[in-house]
Amino acid sequence: MENYQYTAVERFLRYVQIDTQSDPQSKANPSTEKQKDLSRLLVQELHEMGVTDAELDEWGYVYATLPANTDKANVPTICFCSHVDTSPDVTGAGVKPLIHKNWDGTDIELPERRAAGEPAQVIRVADHPDLKNQVGNDIITASGTTLLGADNKAGVAEIMDAAHYLLTHPDVKHGRIRLLFTPDEEVGRGTEKVDIQKLGADFGYTIDGEALGTLEDETFSADAVTITIQGVSTHPGFAKGKLENALKIAADLLASLPKDALSPETTEDKEGFVHPTRLEGNQDQAVVEFIIRDFTEAGLHEKETYLHNQLNDVLMAYPGSSAKFMVKQQYRNMKDVLDQHPAVVENALEAIRRVGLSAERRSIRGGTDGSRLSFMGLPCPNIFAGEHAFHSRQEWVSVQDMQAAVDVIVHVAQVWEERA
Structure with a gap:
């Protein structure tokens, strides 16, 4: 993807400023109406890209299609999925994202609490070992009083950017691609109202993982x-x-x-x-x-x-x-389903390798929408989005990891087309 002007970070900085916190005590669907504020924006941006069928349903789910552009008739339909809500654990209102460009490897002080006369919020390298791989990169954080929202708005922005790339580069051959953006993942209800028949995909990938190059095919x-x-x-x-x-x-x-x-x-x-x-x-x-x-x-x-x-x-x-x-x-461990469909994991690992990364399979001490989707008939492992320190005021993501995730999504689409 040489000379491509990525849009993931621009989108991400816009998305995190929209409060989409879900509520575990609410019985509504979605649990908070404000999640739809971001979902409506996604539909608008998809329409502007030329995705004519992008829609937001009454339950807060966004569905959209990138039509196949290959002559092959047997390419499986692939779904890329991320969730729009942020954790109830820390406020997501008034997020002020900061970019620490060309990070020098030292602890990152988040300024807002000190400005208010309170002890500073500091992201210490000793507490975040994955930061050691980011020296020279551009690190995005919040300002110290809120979470950032990289979980999972990084994944949302990456899917949107990958869609933009595929739509503007028709020479990249791929099968039919479905996009799904869900509410309420953080409160365990992210797939509660998903219409699997309407989605119409054969295999899926959530873009909701952590470290660069990782693919998670096992959950709690x-x-x-x-x-x-x-x-x-x-x-x-x-x-x-x-x-x-x-x-x-x-x-x-x-x-x-x-x-x-x-x-x-x-x-x-x-x-x-x-x-x-x-x-x-x-x-x-x-x-x-x-x-x-x-x-x-x-x-x-x-x-x-x-x-x-x-x-x-x-x-x-x-x-x-x-x-x-x-x-x-x-939910149940997605590995029970994914082991029956090895191609869905192997094709993603190949895509990660094609980007020049060392592909690593991991287990996740948690769950994703992919856990439930796998048992609903859509085998769905989890690809890295670059998000770290989720559910905390010290949440961070790097620009370079986000762009690598965009590359991987594009290559996943290509690999499925080639191997069909």
């Missing part, structure tokens, strides 16, 4: 557990020997969890965890929500059994109280 399997504790409520002035405070029961349950194992902050690699995410209630009733993660279903069930046993042990000290233990499946 995931369940959610909701524990509803029913205590014994009475007036606190007359409570001796009667009151069983549901909040204290919940606190005892949380305190019973190990401090040195089984949590996100104490596990790595293929280790799973039990992670409390929300506590709400009063002395009468309390609700504790957990996410359970493991790379195997057997591991999930083992951790759920452990948590249930801990709950039962705690309740023994509260004979008048009870609890409901509800498990909800969230």
